[in-house]
Amino acid sequence: MAHVSVPMYWRTIPQRYRMIGQKCRKCGKVVFPPKGVCKYCNSSTEFDEVQLSGRGKVHTYVLIGAGGAPPEFEEQEKAGGTYPVAIVELEEGPKVIGQIADVAPKDVSIGMSVNTELRKVYSEEGVIRYGFKFVPEEKVM
Numbered sequence: 001m002a003h004v005s006v007p008m009y010w011r012t013i014p015q016r017y018r019m020i021g022q023k024c025r026k027c028g029k030v031v032f033p034p035k036g037v038c039k040y041c042n043s044s045t046e047f048d049e050v051q052l053s054g055r056g057k058v059h060t061y062v063l064i065g066a067g068g069a070p071p072e073f074e075e076q077e078k079a080g081g082t083y084p085v086a087i088v089e090l091e092e093g094p095k096v097i098g099q100i101a102d103v104a105p106k107d108v109s110i111g112m113s114v115n116t117e118l119r120k121v122y123s124e125e126g127v128i129r130y131g132f133k134f135v136p137e138e139k140v141m
């Protein structure tokens with residue numbers, strides 16, 4: 001597979017998939033994905049847009065094995081067996097849940113540095129759904 005540089009990668013995807021978070025004008029925390037009301041101070045509805053770096057660290061993770069996958073991941077489970085799903089704490093603060101790609105499940109560890117990429121998550125009725133996945137900052141394969 002050809003290597004695609006990150007800036008090029010981002011330019012080729014629709015804007016709605018860019019990681020835009022909201023910085024609360026009241027408490028200063030960054031909310032992602034965007035919400036109507038700040039989930040931290042629960043009172044502010046005023047935000048400034050911030051571009052998230054997509055970098056973060058694995059906060060916790062779970063290995064999803066045979067039979068444990070939600071239906072939308074079934075196809076993937078059949079293809080790849082066990083796969084890791086993590087909660088990643090982004091540099092800017094928000095915690096995001098997603099699958100970790102490009103790494104053997106045994107090599108995932110808490111505190112591991114990851115980047116966020118837009119990947120094909122699954123296809124349903126012929127429509128490919130995209131979503132964020134995390135990939136290790138340093139390849140360990």
Ligand SMILES: [Zn+2]
Binds near residue numbers: 038040044
């Ligand atoms: Zn707030």
